[in-house]
Amino acid sequence: MITEMKVRGLMFDPYNNAYIVILRVEDNADMLPIWVGKSEASAISFALEGVAAPRPMTHDLMKAVLDAVDAKVISVVITDLNDNxxxxxxxxxxxxSEYSIDSRPSDAIALALRTNAPVFASEAVLRKQTSEELEQWLEDLKPEDFGKLDS
Amino acid sequence: MEQKESTDLVQLKVHGVVHDPDTDTRIVILRDAQNAELLPIWVGAAEGIAIKMALEGIVTPRPMSHDLIRSMADHLNARVVRVVVTNVKNSTYYAAIHLLSRGTEHSVDARPSDAIALALRTNSPIYVTQDVLKRRGAWNLDAWLEKLDAKNFGKHEV
Known part of the structure; x- marks a missing residue:
């Protein structure tokens, strides 16, 4: 079972000096936070905000390579979360043919946003990573912690 | 197709990645086999790390972005035949990645940092046009490198 997710936005996590991609289940508002590094966050942020960089960024290149050989991204699936x-x-x-390629969720999401491909999460992931963790984290967060990348 | 390289191109090797202490960027040092030509290209920190990891053969537990591009090419039977630094305009370098797929060669526009990071992961040759070498700027890189703090250089040189 997989569930379609929407990329809701990005937040800065000042405790871990990292970024959190917020994915949300469409129909029940469950959220799935995914911690990513700074350059990964910026690759996602560019796509979310529809900013076209003057030169192709790495995931633009990834898309260009797929376009060149006529391959299409059908979907990306967050399949597992294991000890972070x-x-x-x-x-x-x-x-x-259909090919399934192993990747980090950050690359998969950055590519999905550029190719308008749907993002899914497996049931196992949604079960493991409940919204509670994010809610607790949000409660602890001070207003001044909200980063510029929050959208 | 691979034999088609025009004499206009010079093959370069990645000599190393150094940290530019003034700007927190990285400088990828490309040299030709005779050490006669030197091409420094300024890249971002993340791009520099992607190149350095490939140079040092560091394998991460999860595929990094350029590992993913290689993996896609492998799955789709496309081969990176070469990458070429094609142009420089206002200190911005341009590159092309040449892919061979089903007998057809495709050229994909890229930043040199991505092209080099991918070339190192696919054992593809890196070229620069004579024209870019001519226009790379007249300053003396060796003298500049000597000025870098020796300790700092040693730590970051590959």
């Missing part, structure tokens, strides 16, 4: 190591799959359509 996250796993994702990028599903590609190429010629008559």
């Amino acid at each position: 190591t996250y796993f994702a799959k990028i599903h590609l359509q190429y010629e008559d």
Whole structure:
């Protein structure tokens, strides 16, 4: 079972000096936080805000490579969260076959946003990573902690 | 297709990645086989790290972005045949990644940092056009490198 997620936005986590990508289940507002590094967050932020960089960024290049060979991103799936190591799959359509490629969720999301591909999370991930953790984290957060990347 | 390289191109190797202490950026040092030509390219910190990891053969537990591009190319039977630094305009360098897929060669526009990070992961040759070498700027890199704090250089040189 997989559930479609919307990329809700990005927040700065001042405690861990990292960023959190907030994914949300469409129909029940459950949230899935994914911690990512700074450059990964900026790759996602560019796509979320529709900012076109003067030169292709790494995920723009990734899309250009797929376009060049006529491969299409069908979907990306966050498949597992293990001790803060996250796993994702990028599903590609190429010629008559489908390929599933191992990736970090940050790369998968950055690519999905650029190719308008849907983002899914597996049931296992949603079960493990409840919104409670994020809510607790949000409660502890002071207003001044909200970063510029929050959208 | 690979033999098609025009004489206009010079093959370069990545000599190392150094930290520019003035700007928190990284400088990728490219050199030709004879050490006659030197091309420094300024890149961001994350891009510099992506290149340094490939140079040092560091394997991360999870695939980094350029590992993912290589993995996609592998799955789709596309091969990176070469990357070329093609142009420099207002100190911005331009590169092209040449991909061979189903007998057709495709050229994909890229930043040199991405092109180099991918070339190192696919064992593809890196070229620069003679024209870019000519226009790379007249300042003396060796003299500049000597001025870098020796300790700092040692720590960051590959």
